[in-house]
Amino acid sequence: MSDSQIVPVIFVEEGNIASSALDDFVQHWASNNGFSGQRGRLLSVPDAHGNLSAHLFGTGPENGRPPMMAALAATNLPEGHYRLEGAIGDPTLAAIAFSLGAYRFDRYKSGSPAPVLAMPEDADAAEVTRLVDAAYLARDLINTPANDLGPDAFEREIAAFATRHKMELRSIVGDDLLNAKLPLIHAVGRASVEAPRLLDLTWGDPAAPKVTLVGKGVTFDTGGLDIKSAAGMGLMKKDMGGAANILGLAHAIIDAGLKLRLRVLLPVVENAIAGSSFRPGDILPSRRGLTVEIGNTDAEGRLILADALTLADEEAPELLLDMATLTGAARVALGPELPPLYTSDDQLARDLMAAGLASDDPLWQMPLWGPYDTMMNSRIADVNNAGAGGFAGSITAAMFLKRFVERAGAWVHLDIYGWAPEARPGRSQGGTDQGIRAVYGVLKQRYPA
Structure with missing residues (x-):
């Protein structure tokens, strides 16, 4: 031209x-x-x-x-x-x-x-293209309705992503999850006509520092037997926004050739309603061995993340990071534009927030407040999946996840919204990327190509 x-x-x-x-x-x-x-x-x-x-x-x-x-x-x-x-x-x-x-x-x-x-x-034309492509990937996936992006179709998208990026892919589907000791992922997704699954992708030099990314992939969330209202269910095609943003972040990492060994774990399920649905009051085993009493079937995201985080943690990565559209409480606390950031590594939190501000991808550190752990106590199991009383919902969800991470050098949890309720500069109304540029900015500094 x-x-x-x-x-x-x-x-x-x-x-x-x-x-x-x-x-x-x-x-x-x-x-x-x-x-x-x-x-x-x-x-x-x-x-x-x-x-x-x-x-x-x-x-x-x-x-x-x-x-x-x-x-x-x-x-x-x-x-x-x-x-x-x-x-x-x-x-x-x-x-x-x-x-x-x-x-x-x-x-x-x-x-x-x-x-x-x-x-x-x-x-920097290459940087522009990779970050824009990462955001577009996340947005396109989130905007796609569940009838065209259920667990089967989402796996096909992930498999195509793995092929494009020369990643190794392992898929564990249906009852094979039980054999692989991933019972919580199985329990949440077993009521759907499309089987639950875990997608495990790897890339890079096995000897390089290990960075593992985990993304919540609930392709649609009815709430389960604790069913959501019509208003609450209306946007639930976006409940795989964590997985979508993790894929966008993985694209940026691989395209930039960062010097790390990348692992991506995506538990993909539909939280549907059927005779085989898990129930309030059920006590479920987890990969880590902790028993979980189900206080609310609509707190399903933390269940599938618990098994995926346990699996990730077993190889003690240098950094373990998850993204999830996890709680409405996060939106009450910080609104739709500012995802809460949880980590015990305060320097890492400062680095992530600084990178987010520099790239208009803001994050805000929230406390892993130990005394709130008791809100998830259970009389008959090791832990309840829903905090009592409804207070501090985003914090208690993060504290629940923290129980399943022991060996990682650092762990970060981002409770993202994945949706822009109204258009603003750089974000059209609808499914949106959150956390990609902030996390990529820190990883680029720590593991330069």
């Missing part, structure tokens, strides 16, 4: 029109149209013949400018090819932001094609 077919999008800080290197015609055009660089405003600029020559894009004042500001331009631009000029800031982050703002989920409903970005000259 020739440069003449690529339309400039010129970033202008609010109040800096006069010093923005725009020619007199463009400055007068902006002034006559009331454009002063207001945050998020686009203004089309004609040439001498009345044809489109550029768009001005307001970034607002320099102080307080959101990192993903460039996404607003992509969200509002029509189909076409564009390049970024002017006060774009970090060109790599600007290119990531623009590309994330251009995301469209059009599998079921056609729409206008997305704008296409010509990579800024000083941007």
Whole structure:
């Protein structure tokens, strides 16, 4: 494509029109149209013949400018090819932001094609592509409804991912989970017409530092016999958002060639209702040997994660990290945009939060508050899967998971939402990536290619 077919999008800080290197015609055009660089405003600029020559894009004042500001331009631009000029800031982050703002989920409903970005000259093109592809992968999977992404179809997607990335894949399905000593994964998924399973993927030099990622893969959650309301069930296609984001993170790690041995464990189930459903009051064994009393069948995610974390922990990885759309309490505490981060490694938590702020992928450390452990006491089993009284629900869920990690050098739990209830810069409404850029940023520093 020739440069003449690529339309400039010129970033202008609010109040800096006069010093923005725009020619007199463009400055007068902006002034006559009331454009002063207001945050998020686009203004089309004609040439001498009345044809489109550029768009001005307001970034607002320099102080307080959101990192993903460039996404607003992509969200509002029509189909076409564009390049970024002017006060774009970090060109790599600007290119990531623009590309994330251009995301469209059009599998079921056609729409206008997305704008296409010509990579800024000083941007790290490989980094832009890998992080955008990682986010798109997570978003596409979360947005796909459960009738097209049940456990069988999700396994096919994961197998295709493994093939593309030259990963070894082991699949344990149905009653084989019992033989493999993964009884909690089996119990949660056994009522579905599509069998529960664990997908175990590995990549990299076996002698390199071990990093293991675990993602909750509940393709649909009815709540089980403690059935959700219609409103509560409406978004439950997104309950595999942890697994989707882990796959996106794995893509970024492999594409960057980080010097680590990667293992990905994805317990994939549907929490359905049938005569074989597990029940409130049941006592179930776990891989670790702890018995679990079922206080609530809708607290199923922590059950499948418990077996997967135990399996991961057995080889004592240097870092063990899980992502899960685990609790509504996390949203009550921090809202949909800020996932809670749990770890006993405070320096790692600080590193993750700093990387998240730098890449507009924020996380916030919450306490693993030991005294709350007693909320999950059971009179007749080692632990109950649902905290008593409803207090501190995200913390007690994290404390439940912590019981199944002993040998890992460090463990991190991210209680993500995986959904944007309304559009904001870089995140369209619907399924969304959370934690990918933050975790990748830390892993890139620790295990550089």
